[in-house]
Amino acid sequence: MTHDLKESFSADSPPAPAALAAKVRTLAPSMTRSMQRVAEAVAGDPAGCAALTVTGLAELTGTSEATVVRTARLLGYPGYRDLRLALAGLAAHQQSGRAPSVTADIAVDDPIADVVAKLAYDEQQTLADTAAGLDTVQLGAAVAAAATARRIDIYGVGASSLVGQDLAQKLARIGLIAHSHTDPHLAVTNAVQLRSGDVAIAITHSGSTVDVMEPLRVAFDRGATTIAITGRPDGPVTQYADHVLTTSTARESELRPAAMSSRTSQLLVVDCLFIGVAQRTYETAAPALAASYEALAHRHAPRPR
Structure with missing residues (x-):
């Protein structure tokens, strides 16, 4: 990179399936609300979304096909087809137990043992996400x-x-x-x-x-x-x-x-x-x-x- 002002972030190559959820968490706050709905859907149910066409995902999230494609590109994929392949890979990781599902948020009335377990999981996942996404x-x-x-x-x-x-x-x-x-x-x-x-x-x-x-x-x-x-x-x-x-x-x-x-x-x-x-x-x-x-x-x- 040089001292020239840079364009908005884009990945040089599509992120690996294991890094997809981390990419969603990182970029979601800067997305439009409609793009956030698409990102949250693919991160929350990768297996279900992998089975959908671009039209199906647009209907599921109440957005447009163009929004779905833009979200896929912002996440680092050339198009929706590439995103579907990554979603299928992420779903396979989760089913094999290598990528556990996300735990619930910490509640005010959680027992301290649950707080420890949830924090430990979140810390571990944060480190893994950072390592996966670090250039x-x-x-x-x-x-x-x-x-x-x-x-x-x-x-x-x-x-x-x-x-x-x-x-x-x-x-x-x-x-x-x-x-x-x-x-x-x-x-x-x-x-x-x-x-x-x-x-x-x-x-x-x-x-x-x-x-x-x-x-x-x-x-x-x-x-x-x-x-x-x-x-x-x-x-x-x-x-x-x-x-x-x-x-x-x-x-x-x-x-x-x-x-x-x-x-x-x-x-x-x-x-x-x-x-x-x-x-x-x-x-x-x-x-x-x-x-x-x-x-x-x-x-x-x-x-x-």
């Missing part, structure tokens, strides 16, 4: 840029700021200059200092957080390599990103909004990015990590009396 070409390019960066600035607010701090701490422990900025004013004033050879990383589940987008835009304009970690691959933040790393999110509920559940997938992407950088800089990263472990060990050692 490893984009990840590799982001790793290459970060591994050779003079300086790395990370932007995030709210729950995403915690993920940004985690990444900055990891990178610092292998000897890289990395800073996490949570104050939007300081983020912008620091972004002004960036240039070619630097890296700026924006973490925003919604893809439209202004306090995160603005410093990334400034970094983009200054010539830094920019990376967006977002749950909305067609969100406005991506127009200022050279590389986009897409996250998935556990199902949102009244007790667990998207901003909270997004941390799981963001942390997975951050860990993948960090490990990739550590691999590329192993000769310097390994001694730096060893030195940090030793320093902490001395700090926790019992003091002489």
